Amino acid sequence: MNNLRKFLILIFVSAAALGGIFFYQDAKINDGKLHVVFCDVGEGDSIFIRTPKGHDILVDGGPNDSVLDCLSRHMPFFDRDLELVLLTHPHADHINGLISVAKNYKIDSFATQFSGGSGNLYKQFMIKLKEQGVKQELLSQNDKYTLDKSITLETKWPPRLQSPEATADGGQAKNLIFPKGNSTTDYFNQNESSLIEVLKYGSFSVLLTGDAGVNAEESIAGLIGHMSVLKVSHHGSKTGTDEKILQDLRPDLAVISVGKNNKYGLPYPKTIEALNNLKIKTLRTDLNGEIEVVSDGNTFKTEPNM
Numbered sequence: 001m002n003n004l005r006k007f008l009i010l011i012f013v014s015a016a017a018l019g020g021i022f023f024y025q026d027a028k029i030n031d032g033k034l035h036v037v038f039c040d041v042g043e044g045d046s047i048f049i050r051t052p053k054g055h056d057i058l059v060d061g062g063p064n065d066s067v068l069d070c071l072s073r074h075m076p077f078f079d080r081d082l083e084l085v086l087l088t089h090p091h092a093d094h095i096n097g098l099i100s101v102a103k104n105y106k107i108d109s110f111a112t113q114f115s116g117g118s119g120n121l122y123k124q125f126m127i128k129l130k131e132q133g134v135k136q137e138l139l140s141q142n143d144k145y146t147l148d149k150s151i152t153l154e155t156k157w158p159p160r161l162q163s164p165e166a167t168a169d170g171g172q173a174k175n176l177i178f179p180k181g182n183s184t185t186d187y188f189n190q191n192e193s194s195l196i197e198v199l200k201y202g203s204f205s206v207l208l209t210g211d212a213g214v215n216a217e218e219s220i221a222g223l224i225g226h227m228s229v230l231k232v233s234h235h236g237s238k239t240g241t242d243e244k245i246l247q248d249l250r251p252d253l254a255v256i257s258v259g260k261n262n263k264y265g266l267p268y269p270k271t272i273e274a275l276n277n278l279k280i281k282t283l284r285t286d287l288n289g290e291i292e293v294v295s296d297g298n299t300f301k302t303e304p305n306m
Contacts, residue, residue: 043259044093061097088210090117202297236267
């Protein structure tokens with residue numbers, strides 16, 4: 001009888017604990033606000049977005065499976081579905097973690113730069129997508145997703161270009177046109193053709209730059225103007241965001257996704273100098289860890305407050 005009583009008490013306590021976790025996660029995650037999380041994945045990029053109505057988007061997956069820890073912290077434990085996954089370009093520090101994601105989560109839609117990819121990691125990821133019955137879409141300038149009817153995710157780069165490479169790996173060809181002054185050689189460089197996305201919710205905006213180079217960023221920065229949050233391109237490399245671009249974008253917050261004590265010496269000292277010269281608040285995953293930005297469509301804050 002005592003054993004039965006202990007067993008029933010154990011079941012009750014376990015159920016209460018599980019219920020507590022459920023309601024805590026629900027209150028914390030489903031708060032009716034937009035969450036943009038710059039995951040601490042080391043030397044790489046991975047950005048998780050959760051909309052006010054609970055749609056989950058992942059932009060890049062970082063260099064390893066640490067992205068899974070990030071997702072588990074910001075998605076309910078019972079939610080194993082990502083509505084959209086974007087790959088800015090198929091370099092290892094952006095795609096490797098997506099293979100682990102595809103093994104552990106259902107992916108509804110996948111999109112990447114028009115040139116797709118051909119490396120071994122990209123092929124592994126495409127196999128996992130095929131197993132789920134997911135086809136890739138190839139994005140270029142002006143392609144747009146509308147989320148929750150009030151949030152948009154719009155591609156600002158690469159521009160449209162008609163090319164045989166645009167149909168790589170079964171993707172849909174697009175009528176793309178080179179911007180004046182860009183060469184074909186530069187354009188097909190995977191960094192230079194990295195997806196650049198603008199996330200907008202009311203007056204709040206985020207610019208996600210992947211590893212785009214200076215030419216790509218300069219082509220759009222003056223056109224789009226002020227951004228609430230800027231993800232500094234290419235981990236703060238000298239080939240990415242510079243002072244002129246920062247002057248055009250005038251971000252309230254800059255985020256650098258970069259590995260601690262990385263072998264490349266990033267972020268580049270002149271990038272930090274440019275940010276300091278313009279008095280732009282800057283957070284870094286190597287110094288601050290995971291960075292979460294929460295917005296109601298008007299104002300935003302970081303969690304924890306930094």
